[in-house]
Amino acid sequence: MRVYTSVARPVRLLLAVAAGLLLVLGPASAASAHEVGGVGATNxxxxxxxxxxxxxxxxxxxxxxxxxxxxxxxxxxxxxxxxxxxxxxxxxxxxxxxxxxxxxxxxxxxxxxxxxxxxxxxxxxxxxxxxxxxxxxxxxxxxxxxxxxxxxxxxxxxxxxxxxxxxxxxxxxxxxxxxxxxxxxxxxxVPGPSPTPWYLLTALSALLVVGFVFTRWAHRLVGAALGALIAADVAHAAGVALVTEGNVPERLGAFLGSDMTALLIWPFGIVAAVLIARGATFLGFVGMGVGGLLASMMALDDAPVWWRSSAPSALPADLNRATVALIVGLGAGLLLAGPLFWRRFKPASRTQSASAGVATSAGVATSAAEPPANGETPHSLATMPARDTADDAQAEPPILLGARAAAAAAPPREEATVGRRGFAGTLAVGGVGVILGAAGGIAAGGGPGTDTPAETEPGEPGRSSIGTARVAFHGERQAGIATPARPQARLRVTAFDLVPGVDRAGLRTLLRRWSQAAEQLTAGQALGAPGDHVVTGAGPASLTVTIGFGPSLFGKAGLTAANRPKQLAPLPAFPGEDLDPDRSDGDLCLLVAADDALVVFHAARELARLARPYARVRWQTDGFSSAPGVTADGATSRNLMGQLDGTNNPRPTDEDFDSKVFVTDPAAPRWLQGGSLLVVRRIRMLLDDWDGLGRPAQERVTGRRKDTGAPLSGGEERTPADFGATAPGGGLAIPADAHIRLAAPAFNNGAAMLRRGWSYAEDIEAGLLFLAWQADPARGFVPVQRRLAGSDALNRFIRHETSALFAMPRGAATGGYVGQDLFGDDPA
Known part of the structure; x- marks a missing residue:
């Protein structure tokens, strides 16, 4: 076979420029090379x-x-x-x-x-x-x-x-x-197939190309491998173009790549394949570059087709997977075979050729027997007289035969090309490792933007237990009601109305999305959303997400009014309230609470974003409380009036705690059993008027001491109030219109609620976000509020401006979603 030892200089220069352009432009198109409509291979x-x-x-x-x-x-x-x-x-x-x-x-x-x-x-x-x-x-x-x-x-x-x-x-x-x-x-x-056959095809293709180098037909086979690589890449790109909807320019862009890089890769690859097959050894490096580039692009971009069930291609699934395996395998093989190919077929260097030529000339000169024309003794290196060592310093310089001859006469030295070959081989092996490692990394770790969820490791250095604390989303009951035991420092309450026309399937999809996202958020995992950077480096900080249904939901989305449980009957009007209808009620409710404001903001914003196709925000408000560590563990929080708020709450250790707070009625719908009814009231405080009272007058309004929270009848904060006790000067120690007297279960037929309060401040207004959890508002909030609205001394200093009632379903099992029983779905 005829072997070309060189390529015309213009061609070599052109190919060198092309190789450089490939290295610069090739990676630019890799990221979007084989996605259609923003999606690649997927399950x-x-x-x-x-x-x-x-x-x-x-x-x-x-x-x-x-x-x-x-x-x-x-x-x-x-x-x-x-x-x-x-x-x-x-x-x-x-x-x-x-x-x-x-x-x-x-x-x-x-x-x-x-x-x-x-x-x-x-x-x-x-x-x-x-x-x-x-x-x-x-x-x-x-x-x-x-x-x-x-x-x-x-x-x-x-x-x-x-x-x-x-x-x-x-x-x-x-x-x-x-x-x-x-x-x-x-x-x-739809789960994808095992990638093992495609890994094997990739490895076999690479080994075959390397083996070609050591055969009698090395040039032809390596050229054929490069041609097969280009053909496979063309077929793969055609499959993508055929499923791309649009006009001819859009499909042509899908075929050639977003920046038309294929117009550079394919023609030069074909030319190089033909010339290599005809014996152009130098172009093995072009094949190495094209192979490495296409293999790396394909491994990073399209390797997931091996283990995913569908891909944006018109080719049959297995044929598409085979083309990807051939491109990665042949490309990696060419990358590895390039240095070996050059080492075996490298043409003689110019230095070696010059040395041989000089030696021949010298031989001719020394063997010439013809005397010079002038008859003098011929002078040559072979016939020059010997000189003593002492004369060396004064000796005339030797006669030079030209620069190349002098170089040839110099002592032999080790060729630098040996080091270059070793370095090139190392680069080739490293390149193959990068390609195969990229494919393996995608398979194992998913990479960015894949179907594999990202996780955030807890307990990073510098984060306290407050930041890393987690409250599980799944469980028998929703978190955010009785757990965690201490209310978090930040809260956002958001009420939503369903978008008109949303049906049963749409509501179910929304609840699934909310539940899935809430599970990840409360575990400290990213959603893969653009806003995730807001909480980069932050832990979940005891984040809870609690989902509820308003009375108005029943009558929408395929749910009839008859499906509404009796506990969810709309609240009656109460004397003295001045409610803003635009900031009251709602079809759905989200409570997002945590010990960090950024965590709450991010979670609430992403959950609202997920709701957009199905529901829109009706109203929302933010609340705050004391941060962890500011007060003693277990201490009752204070409101903006300076009073301890929640002293007389039911406690989880009480025998009747569940029956007071959670729905235990066997006649209740299954989705509500184990759930709770939430009343939300936004109560504005007239703080200037309140501060105008002296402390003794304030204490008579509430019925408790302001510093310790103890009832005015004596004792400590949790000492039961003695409503019959009298003051030293006569009269009741706890006045008849004191807040704690009128709210006490003893004066309301045992009515009780689990109250959790957060403060709010908006512009010049401030007050209390009052959240009350109970098994049935008719036996909890309603009778108590009726009594308070009638004669509570505190009414002079507060205004009820927002009101809402929500049924908070029971918790979701692992793999399920909140409200699943509402649709008759099997939680398992």
Whole structure:
């Protein structure tokens, strides 16, 4: 076989420039090389069950591996897609596609995770503001009702990722020619295959390429390996392009890469493959570079197809996995074979050629017998007379035969190319390790943005036990009611109303999302959301998330008023209250509490973000209390009036604690048994008026000493009040209108509540966020508040401005979600 020992200088320079460009531009396109619609290989599967009723010319489909929905309308009548608040979001028809800039969905649907900021003027209740975006009668959008929005796994999946799971059922409504078209489907977890066969194919491919170097046909086989690598990469890119929806430029961009890097890689790779096969040894390094680049890009970007059930490709699943294995294996093999190939077939160096030439010339000169033309004795190195050592210093310099001859005459030295070969080999081995390590790292650890949940290790240096303290989300009862025993330092109460049109499946999906996210947040795990950096380095700080249902929920989302338990009957009106209806009530409630303000803010914000397609915030308010360590352990908290608040609370050690605080009625719905009823009151304090009283007058209003909290009848804070005791000057020691007398269970037929209070301060107003937990408000809050509203001396200094009632379901089992029994689901 003819072997080329050199390549024309222009070609070599061009290939060198190309190699440099590949190193610079190649990694830039790797991150987005084989994702479609923001999603790569995944085990999540979005399925469209159907569109009912079916309309000829209206075609809805799931595209881009579940990332988007696509609607094509070839009828003469527009189709209107409803947004998350049942508002018109998009119009698709013969006049093209129009988006409503007043719909929040226009902004939320712009990216895969709904992280685009919604402008303040986007009001779903306002008149639509249409903007044309396309002349074609087809629209594709990220509908967050249909796919998994978090970058972490659902709880049930994390518990058993090898089993299939139904994550949610979804519904999207369309309007067409006066009719409602309903699209229904499901989101499922489908476990992927074992990656072992593809690991073996990758390793075998790499070993074969290395073995080619030591055969008689090394150049042809290495060239063929490089050609096969390019062919596999072209096939893989074609599979991605064929599932990319859009026009020709969009599909061409998917085929060639976001920055058209393939236009540089493929042609030079093909040229190099042909020339290597024809004997161009030098181009083995081009093959090494192309192979290493493609292998590293593929391993980092597409190796997950080996162990995930679906990928954005038109190729059959196993063929797609095989192309990825061949690209990684052949590329790694070329990277490793490059130095070996050069070492075996390296052409003779110029130095060695020059040495041979000089030796030949010298031989001819010394053997020449022809005398010079002038008849003098010929002078040569061989015939020069010997000189004594003493004459050496005065000797004339030797006759030089030219620079190359002098170099050849110099003492032999070890070639530097040996060190370069060893270094190149080390780099090659290291490169293969990086490629295979990247693939293994993705398989084992998931990497960023994968289906594997990230965890935060507890007990990092510098964090106290306050920061690392955790309260489990799952359990027989929801956390945040009786646990932790000491109320946390920060609280956010948020009430939500369901978006009009949300059905039973939508409500169930929301409760699942909230429960899954709450489990991760309370464990100190990140959600993979853009706002996670807010709590970087922070522990969960005793974070609790408590979920509740308001009376108005029943009558929505497929729940009838008859499903509402009697304990959830709306609260009656009380004398003297001045409630703000916009800051009262709600369909749903979230209580987020922790010992750190940033932890509370982050958790509440992310849970509200997850609710966007299904519910919107009705009102929210923040509260605060003493931070841990500020007061003695077990000490009762003080409110802004300076009084100890919660002294006479039921205690978990009381025999009747459960019957007072939790629903134990066997006739109650199963979802409420073990739960509790929460009354929330936002009570503004007239602190200037209160401070105008002297301390003795303040104590007569409350019935307790301000410093110790002891009842005015004597004793210590927890000494039972003696309501019959008289003061030294006569009259009752605890006045008849004192707060503790009117609120005492003894004067309310035994009515009792577990009260937890946080203070609030907004602008110039401040007061108490009063939370009361009980088995039934009709036997707890209602009778007590009626008595207090009538004659409590404290009424002169407070104003009830917000009121809400919520049923807090029993806790969720591991793998389940809060409220699961409400839908008849099996918690197991």
């Amino acid at each position: 999540f599967a979005t399925t469209l069950s159907g569109l009912s009723p079916a309309v000829p010319g209206v075609a809805l489909s799931v595209v881009e591996n579940g990332s988007r929905l696509q609607l094509r309308n070839t009828t003469k009548t527009e189709v209107v897609v409803r947004g998350y608040s049942e508002e018109p979001y998009a119009r698709i028809g013969p006049d093209g596609v129009w988006l409503n800039d007043g719909s929040p969905a226009t902004y939320l649907n712009a990216d895969r995770f709904g992280s685009t900021r919604v402008p303040a003027d986007a009001d779903p209740a306002a008149a639509p503001r249409w903007r044309k975006v396309s002349d074609e009668p087809v629209h594709r959008w990220h509908d967050h009702r249909t796919h998994w929005m978090l970058t972490t796994l659902p709880i049930a999946v994390a518990a058993d990722p090898t089993a299939p799971h139904r994550i949610s059922e979804w519904r999207v409504d369309l309007d067409h020619d006066g009719r409602v078209l309903t699209a229904t489907g499901s989101l499922d977890w």
